[in-house]
Amino acid sequence: MPQMNLVQAVNSALRTEMRNDEDVIVLGEDVGKVGGVFRVTQGLFDEFGDDRVIDTPLAEGGIIGTAIGMALYGLRPVPEIQFSDFIFPAFDQIVSEAAKFRYRSGGEYTVPMVIRTPVGGGIRGGHYHSQSPESLFIHTAGLKVVCPSNPYDAKGLLLSAIRDDDPVLFFEPKRVYRAVKMDVPEDEYTIPIGKAKVVREGEDVTVVGWGAMLFEALASADEVAEEGVSAEVIDLRTLWPVDIDTIVESVKKTGRLVIVHEAPKACGFGAELLSLVTEKAFVHLEAPPVRVTGWDTPFPYTLEMEYLPLQHRITPALLETAKYIP
């Protein structure tokens, strides 16, 4: 089985589905001839030509707006927003149009579009090349939001997303792009949207993460194991619709919960997860749930490694939560 990094896995998913289905179209800034700034769409232009792999002008609102229009008639556009920080010129199209089309047409029309976009920090990109805006889209009813942490999941989830009839925001953790290689089948396979995965079983504390932070959570789980704390690690994979049952089940076992995300704490997705767990498993909680997150500041150019909720911040949170005595 070939070894792929996340860039190659996403590329493989796109290639697979473009071969399967002529309705799949890729569009975005420099996605064609150049193959994307992260080279995720490399080779697609040569194989599928410029009417299916489209280099657009610099116009995010136009990219997403036209993708919506295509999708209404059954095409399956996969627009790329070069960095998720550049999604805001298209925010209106996503929130006002893509998210509400099905609802306002009484279910008559759907928008089967997948917006692919690199997310998160770790490349010293500063304010506008590092943010994690996922909760803005989760907050908007009508959108699915996916964020794989590894190459295998990325391919399977992207294939599911393209085949899904709803608009999907597909966040690719850019810090992981070339950092991890693993076995990824050349052939097609899917991973269902809406299913989290327990990636490490444990007894004492549950830690939930996604994207690049999943690896930090795993590293912390290893670290605290040396101190006799057994952490259960959940990779959320799909953020919305959220697989809350998997989290709740775990919390019923451990009684303790730590949530990790790069986005700022205030109204980050951790806040929603925490509320849901409190609603569904209040009596099982044995310690106050904890969020380890980015600060409530813009994403900094300097001090990036302090801002990110990395292992050095997750480990103490796990220890304190696991050892908390009411």
Add this chain to the structure above:
Amino acid sequence: MASGRDALLEHYRAMYLIRRFEEEAARAYAQGKIGGFLHLYIGQEAIAVGAAAALREGDQVFQTYRDHGISLALGMSAEKGMAELMGKDTGCSRGMGGSMHFFDKEHGFMGGWGIVGGHVAVAAGAAFKSKYLGDENVTLCFFGEGATNIGGFHEGLSLAGLWKLPIVFICENNQYAMGTPMKRTSAISDLTLKAQGYGMHGDRFEGYDVKVVHERVKQAVDRARKGEGPTFIEIETYRFRGHSMSDPAKYRSRAELEERKKKDPLVITKDQLQQAGATIEDLDNIEIQVEEAVKAAVKAADDAEPAKESVMFDSVMATKLGPQNREEAAR
């Protein structure tokens, strides 16, 4: 009043400073002292220098992420720029902004912008302020040809044209938006047609001769200052490096680059100076002085204190952030 030759010598000094600053920035980037993205201005120097020379104190300037050139041309010290690139507290944005987000209030520099098109309407708002207050200041707003496709550009120009604002939009057409040549992303090749659509004056010329840039931008600035409305200027130029340091620029041929380098604005100005009677010594002196200034800037930046966590938390809002973030950060 400086003679024509003296003025040109000063232009040369400013362009050479930008060139050498950028080269040293590239070196510092390769050494890992600068992180993230670094967009160099090499090849486009005549535009920043010519345009800055058309301004007077109080005028306001907005630029994209490719912002080192204009900052230096407006008078910011190389030291403040280099320190900003390295994320130091002595940087022009106290190390908070980095390469793409220079600011220099003292010289009217309103910022570099990381979001393409994000500054165009903001610049129009600054020009509105001048009209409203009658302060007779002019706003310059720079962007690339790629930016003329995004909505923010059109909304900004629309308002500026409608309100006849004292603003000059300068499109630095360096032929490529990242890896895509303009002919693949624009249905028209003469971008001043877009100005027409918003009822404003258009002008279009090559930006390799700093004197030409100065004269033509001055005409537009003077018109704006007299209350005769905005101008859109398209200036043909070329960047000698990739879009940013992480771009190997494989989408263009070596031959094309070599051809374009024949119009290096520094070489052109140097030739003009020699024809005007400047001696090799005059030029050498300038180059030596600039060299020293840039070296000193790098050294000062190397030695400066890193950006401060306190600035990071306290500059988010006028109202200070609550303690929870700081406590977490302190752990």
